[in-house]
Amino acid sequence: MSTKYNFGAGPCILPQEVFKEASNAVLNFNGLSILEVSHRSPEFVAVMDEAIALVKEVLNVPAGYSVMFLQGGASLGFLISALNMSGKNKKAAYINTGTWSSKAIKEAKNAGLEVVEIGSSEDKNFNYIPKDLTIPNDCDFLHFTSNNTIFGTQFKAFPKGDIPLVCDMSSDIFSQEINVADFDIIYAGAQKNLGPAGATLFIVKESILGNSTAEWLPTYLNLKTHHDKESMFNTPPVFSIYVSMLNLRHLKQNGGVPAIEKINIEKANILYTEIDVNPLFEGATAVEDRSNMNVTFKLKNESLTDAFNKAWNEAGIVGLKGHRSVGGYRASIYNALPLSSVQVLVNLMRDFAKANS
């Protein structure tokens, strides 16, 4: 069993039961190790089928959508989504809410698209979500990042215009109910809320497949390839998909997305409340845009930095240091992080305030 409280941003904690079952399968999966099993074996094809079926079930994916597991992470997803959504305008709208959005914009340009940045929070180091956006009609699609893992902001209402919507949901997929029908492409690296690093989940409206106007569309980057081959075009990341499937089973058995969403809101409320009432700390983002997955905060008095770092390290907390572009602290409280771990952090912050004020 893990003995530390892992608030890391990713790869991140998964349920202990999932770790245990995954480790059993490393030693014995139908008489082989899951690490040596053929991806074309009936046993693994069944795993892939169940993983896809579970994604559809827990997210209420409507008919007409394809669920695929690719590789390359969300970072390749930036390029894949832009290439596959290239339409007659060769122009796309992007909302720039941080590092990952900026990288997505760069890849859209690499895909040969003209990019219109319809909103950006770069003026305040991405500590808020831009509002009142005008979504142009002459763009092939609108891309946004639902949760900004590094800065700790999250869209509380998704943008909606008359053009297709594409979303990088890497760090909040499966954490809250969503309406998949609003999107043409949702993509997410597995390692935040789904499973071990390696697989990248794509949920794609089937009617967009094969319609790309991109002049350069390599076989692997064409989503139709993976749809037609049911995620078996080449060797898929077998272990990542297997453990993702176990985690989805676990999520379903525990009440699915609606149940975990309630717990996620409760965890975030407990932590943000402490940040607001504790005299030594302050939140790092606009209050109305606070992420329920990545909670960013700062010490008001930086001279206490060494003392606070010592305190949480000694308490067995890991991964609390903020991203270098933001500083301060970031508590990632993904689905699998138990409420009891949030309570450990909150108690530590309280004790630290008592000892230092």
Ligand SMILES: *Cc1c(COP(=O)(O)O)cnc(C)c1O
């Ligand atoms: C982690 C993360 C990425 C990068 O994912 P990779 O799988 O490492 O490429 C992209 N977008 C968001 C929102 C992330 O949280």
